[in-house]
Amino acid sequence: MHFRAEHTAARAPVPSKGTEDVLPARTFENLARRVTEHTGIRLPVSKKQMVEGRLRKHAHALGMALTGYCDWLLAGDAPEAEFQRVVDAITTNKTDFYREPDHFEHLAGYAVPQLLKHQRPLLKVWSAACSTGAEAYTIAMVLAERAGAHRFRFAILGTDICTTVLAQAERAIYDADVATAIPGPQHRYLLRSRKADDVRIVPELRRLVRFAHLNLMDGRYPVDRDVDVIFLRNVLIYFDKPTQTAVLRKLLRHLHPGGFLYLGHSESMIGTELGLKEVGPAVFRWK
Ligand SMILES: C[S@@+](CC[C@H](N)C(=O)[O-])C[C@H]1O[C@@H](n2cnc3c(N)ncnc32)[C@H](O)[C@@H]1O
Known part of the structure; x- marks a missing residue:
């Protein structure tokens, strides 16, 4: 013993x-x-x-x-x-709702219409290195806006190595200050605390987002192999070049052909160097 x-x-x-x-x-x-x-x-x-x-x-x-x-x-x-x-x-967990906002415009205006052409029954989105969940819930808000009119369903997975941020992501409670980055119309996805100092994501969106602990350094990821969209933003910058390449290669095994990969704007070179096709600023399409 x-x-x-x-x-x-x-x-x-x-x-x-x-x-x-x-x-x-x-x-x-x-x-x-x-x-x-x-x-x-x-x-x-x-x-x-x-x-x-x-x-x-x-x-x-x-x-x-x-x-x-x-x-x-x-x-x-x-x-x-x-x-x-x-x-x-x-770990450095800096994040925000609607961070690097042009990516969410790209997702709604270009990626989703492209993906829907292939009549996927359920759009799967993975926020790898999701931090407090702000990125995953932003994606949920953006997709919820489109889903009604375009009649599609979606599911979001958020993963991170840090357990404290994952706990917050699951609670889905944020300082009201943080919510100022969320455009007015999308405030309907927020519940306000009595003193209005906190907001919580509404249960209808929380239900569509799942969080799990995942280390990008692991040899294999226990994640579906037909993900439509992967957000891997502002994490590769902390790794050295061989690690960046290795992580990206492993991640791409999970992206469905025709799927989209979003890197942080300062990380777009990493995708270009891997020979991926850039279809927007730091956005890549997997063929
Ligand atoms: C700066 S935050 C970026 C959050 C979000 N993607 C964004 O752009 O706003 C980086 C996140 O990567 C996570 N991270 C760092 N190394 C990781 C690893 N090996 N596996 C999974 N997550 C990792 C950190 O815990 C942190 O939450």
């Missing part, structure tokens, strides 16, 4: 205010390597302070100094869930 390391880890005391609690260069390198192997996210030395800041708070909450916490993790003694907490702390 194994004893869990949490009971045996030597816990360095939390340093008092003013005591330096920074990682030795070697510890940071080892941690960065481990994070990159697992998530693909590069952590050059320029990110050291950011990583320390994000992990320090968590280490202190556990009653550990940052260095002791990282040594414990790197020794391989920490429970698996603890490494997920590091991933949660290190």
